[in-house]
Amino acid sequence: MTTRVVIADDSDIAAALLEAILEEDAGIRVVGRARTGAELLALPAVAIADVVLVDLLMPELDGLSVIRAIAARAGVIVVSSLPRGSAAVREALAQGAVDGLEKRDLAGAPARARLRAAVLRAARRPVAARGGRVILVAGSTGAIPALEALARGLGPLEVPVLVVQHLPDRRERDLARALRALGARARPARAGDALSPELLLAPSGSHMAIDGRGRIQLTGDGPVGGHRPSAEVLFASAAPLARRVAALVLSGLGSDGARALPALVDGGGLGFAQDPSECRAPAMPRAALLSSPRVRPIRVADFVELARRWVLGEG
Structure with a gap:
């Protein structure tokens, strides 16, 4: 590169x-x-x-x-x-x-x-070591179109994007390939990865977290809320970086991410949930919205524009 x-x-x-x-x-x-x-x-x-x-x-x-x-x-x-x-x-x-x-x-x-x-x-x-900003994304059923929109919109930005997407076993490589075709530097995350400006997907069967050095940690700990990877683990690990984090919960069943999201927004981070009206499965974003009054609904296209201004320090 x-x-x-x-x-x-x-x-x-x-x-x-x-x-x-x-x-x-x-x-x-x-x-x-x-x-x-x-x-x-x-x-x-x-x-x-x-x-x-x-x-x-x-x-x-x-x-x-x-x-x-x-x-x-x-x-x-x-x-x-x-x-x-x-x-x-x-x-x-x-x-x-x-x-x-x-x-x-x-x-x-x-x-x-x-x-x-x-x-x-x-x-x-690592971007985190420079005080850089990080975007966290959680998605499940119905979230792939939103991830594709994020790949197109966030691809040119110099910002790490960490994604927990519930997928069938070992399909993250296929998803990464599809997102690369849309302009994102996307790949499955590896243990020890620095928070570099690329889109990293949590591997099937592993929780993804950010460690104290600003690097990716992968663990085989038990499922959280029935999920491994789980957005709860990723969001909780990012709490020390909260002021530099924007988290987005996309379409999905269940409530993954909703328990850990309040600590991020209370610590100064930005919390968003995809507007339920544009979700195939609105349960996850609705749970995120109910978790804290600081979590705001947003259409994916609007999140892309907001993220661009946020990453560039314009808002």
């Missing part, structure tokens, strides 16, 4: 040098450049960037303000004339930057290689 990078530096010469260094690696592509902090935040390419290189000393909006605005959705590396041990760089790291490099250290092949390695490390860092 190509690592997409945006460079923010008020020096055209410095930005061109950084771009040339990065694109010596065929797996790295610079998708945008900005000369000021304000220009960077307005740049459409930031929405798809895996990594952003930021100079701390920029006009209009300083590097620290930029880091605070984008660290939740991209790995930020400070590339500055300031020493790595300076107070400003230390503050940048505290605000969410994942690394700091000095411009004067970029001469020579070893230094160029270090910069490229730093970019690739930042791109692989």
Whole structure:
């Protein structure tokens, strides 16, 4: 997978040098450049960037303000004339930057290689570890059309989407293949997966959870409410991340997810249930709506638009 990078530096010469260094690696592509902090935040390419290189000393909006605005959705590396041990760089790291490099250290092949390695490390860092946002989805009978709509709408977004869908044994690979055809980076989850920008399906016969490191945990514990995987397990595991979570309960029989959903919304997360009027089996979303007054009904098309604005920090 190509690592997409945006460079923010008020020096055209410095930005061109950084771009040339990065694109010596065929797996790295610079998708945008900005000369000021304000220009960077307005740049459409930031929405798809895996990594952003930021100079701390920029006009209009300083590097620290930029880091605070984008660290939740991209790995930020400070590339500055300031020493790595300076107070400003230390503050940048505290605000969410994942690394700091000095411009004067970029001469020579070893230094160029270090910069490229730093970019690739930042791109692989789990989204949850950067304070990024996560979407959780629960579905059962009648939810496949809604999942297809989510795949089309959320596919271009750089956000992890974790899905518990009740399926016949081992059909998650078939579902993942169908969702990939619609534009989503979809696959069955594996134990130890980082929360990367892709759609991960809970495997048949395993509960899926988020562990304390922001990685996927799969367990063979007994069924919960008759289900394995169960949305109750996934939702409960995400409670420590609640402020960064949006959970959606889709069409289905029963009430999977309804017990754990209130803790998410009470902790500052967003809770939604597919509008029962558009569900083939409205029991699951109705149970979710009854679980807390903070859980709101929503049509799937409207959730896609809301999620887009939420992921991009627009709402």
